[in-house]
Amino acid sequence: MDLKIKKMIKVSVIDRKGEAHELEAPTDMNMNLMELCKAYELPVKGTCGGMAMCASCHCYVESSHELNEASDDEEDMLDQAFFVEDNSRLGCQIFLTNDLDGLKIRLAEESE
Amino acid sequence: MIKTDIIIIGAGPCGLFTVFEAGLLKLKCHLIDSLPIPGGQCAEIYPKKPIYDIPGYPSILAGELVDNLMEQIEPFQPGFTLGETVEKVEKLEDGNFLVVTNRGIEHTAPVVAIAGGLGVFEPRKPPISNIVDFEDKGIDYIVKDPEKFRDKKVVLSGGGDSALDWALFLANGVAAEVSLVHRRSSFRGHPDSVDKVMQMAAEGKINLITDAEIIGLNGDDNLKELTIKHKTQGEILLHTDYWLPLFGLSPSLGPIADWGLNISKNSIQVDTLDYSTNVPGIYAIGDINTYPGKLKLILCGFHEATLMVQSAFKTVYPDKRLSFKYTTVMGGISGFEDKKDD
Numbered sequence: 001m002d003l004k005i006k007k008m009i010k011v012s013v014i015d016r017k018g019e020a021h022e023l024e025a026p027t028d029m030n031m032n033l034m035e036l037c038k039a040y041e042l043p044v045k046g047t048c049g050g051m052a053m054c055a056s057c058h059c060y061v062e063s064s065h066e067l068n069e070a071s072d073d074e075e076d077m078l079d080q081a082f083f084v085e086d087n088s089r090l091g092c093q094i095f096l097t098n099d100l101d102g103l104k105i106r107l108a109e110e111s112e
Numbered sequence: 113m114i115k116t117d118i119i120i121i122g123a124g125p126c127g128l129f130t131v132f133e134a135g136l137l138k139l140k141c142h143l144i145d146s147l148p149i150p151g152g153q154c155a156e157i158y159p160k161k162p163i164y165d166i167p168g169y170p171s172i173l174a175g176e177l178v179d180n181l182m183e184q185i186e187p188f189q190p191g192f193t194l195g196e197t198v199e200k201v202e203k204l205e206d207g208n209f210l211v212v213t214n215r216g217i218e219h220t221a222p223v224v225a226i227a228g229g230l231g232v233f234e235p236r237k238p239p240i241s242n243i244v245d246f247e248d249k250g251i252d253y254i255v256k257d258p259e260k261f262r263d264k265k266v267v268l269s270g271g272g273d274s275a276l277d278w279a280l281f282l283a284n285g286v287a288a289e290v291s292l293v294h295r296r297s298s299f300r301g302h303p304d305s306v307d308k309v310m311q312m313a314a315e316g317k318i319n320l321i322t323d324a325e326i327i328g329l330n331g332d333d334n335l336k337e338l339t340i341k342h343k344t345q346g347e348i349l350l351h352t353d354y355w356l357p358l359f360g361l362s363p364s365l366g367p368i369a370d371w372g373l374n375i376s377k378n379s380i381q382v383d384t385l386d387y388s389t390n391v392p393g394i395y396a397i398g399d400i401n402t403y404p405g406k407l408k409l410i411l412c413g414f415h416e417a418t419l420m421v422q423s424a425f426k427t428v429y430p431d432k433r434l435s436f437k438y439t440t441v442m443g444g445i446s447g448f449e450d451k452k453d454d
Contacts, residue, residue, distance in 0.1 A: 075296070075298075076271070079300055080270070083239070084325065
């Protein structure tokens with residue numbers, strides 16, 4: 001019998017129209033927030049596929065979760081995004097782990 | 113007029129490999145790409161990133177993959193139109209397609225293969241509602257002729273090399289006043305350029321405004337004033353003649369959306385039999401296409417290109433029979449002696 005318990009967390013994503021989406025995310029698949037949003041068909045492009053090289057998954061972290069610190073690559077890429085705030089992150093660099101249960105994020109405005 | 117057998121729109125890995133597979137069938141190719149260099153995303157976004165899922169290569173840098181592909185297709189003498197964006201694809205009465213770029217270069221062929229990846233790389237535009245009102249009226253996304261800024265007030269935005277290099281260039285006796293606005297106090301550009309900018313800022317030659325971002329534009333016919341949001345000082349107004357937002361390039365589908373192709377979620381729908389689109393003679397391969405089970409992988413694009421040229425052959429030579437041969441049986445690759453398309 002497989003005793004491994006599948007871990008799921010809840011993540012709340014507010015889209016660009018202000019609508020909230022409650023997403024269920026597995027934490028045993030090495031998944032990031034950008035991939036989760038795409039899996040739920042939310043309007044996140046994820047152009048570079050998660051290499052922190054395009055900023056199309058720019059979002060704001062609205063809950064008080066302690067996240068891993070942004071790497072230099074991520075900070076550099078945020079330089080090419082717009083309306084960057086102190087709570088700005090690239091979704092592809094937020095890896096979904098059990099301690100992020102209840103995470104609340106808002107999608108940043110898209111540039112053309 | 114450039115004439116060839118297959119016009120390939122997009123010179124990324126998938127477009128480049130198409131030249132090879134087409135060449136084996138004695139079909140000539142001409143590639144068109146909006147970037148000034150071949151390689152697409154591999155060259156523009158991540159040349160120094162290793163790729164681990166190219167069969168036969170445990171690890172290869174994206175830039176190296178492009179170099180290798182260029183070497184592999186060299187015997188087939190493809191033509192290139194680089195740094196130009198395809199604007200028009202039109203079917204002519206003789207059955208051939210006419211493909212015209214933004215600079216008016218005309219290409220014609222019986223087959224068009226769209227290997228456009230993510231679309232056209234264009235400058236990233238800040239999402240400020242009235243920004244289009246001032247494009248070419250004070251706002252430039254690319255510096256074409258720096259003389260335009262002589263004795264003018266210029267504001268630059270961005271933290272990368274292009275913002276730093278142009279700030280340095282313009283502050284050295286070209287513009288009357290140069291301001292550089294950046295969202296944080298560190299820059300990602302070349303350390304040497306960063307040092308020089310800091311030095312010129314200390315000398316008062318560059319007005320360096322960090323922890324700030326431009327959020328508003330004012331003017332009449334031309335741009336006159338920028339609203340800067342500073343992290344601690346709130347909103348600041350800055351008079352200027354020009355604003356250069358230099359935030360890099362980002363891809364968009366661009367004119368591809370207007371060619372009468374069936375599009376779904378920014379991708380071109382194809383038949384997996386031969387990666388043909390709804391327009392006979394136009395194919396779509398690689399990241400730009402979609403079909404049930406689609407995976408955006410370079411290796412899948414190579415497969416799609418290979419099957420696609422088999423079908424393209426029948427379009428180019430409806431009466432010829434195609435015999436399939438392994439490259440190992442051919443005893444080497446026999447290329448073309450000279451270019452057919454010029």
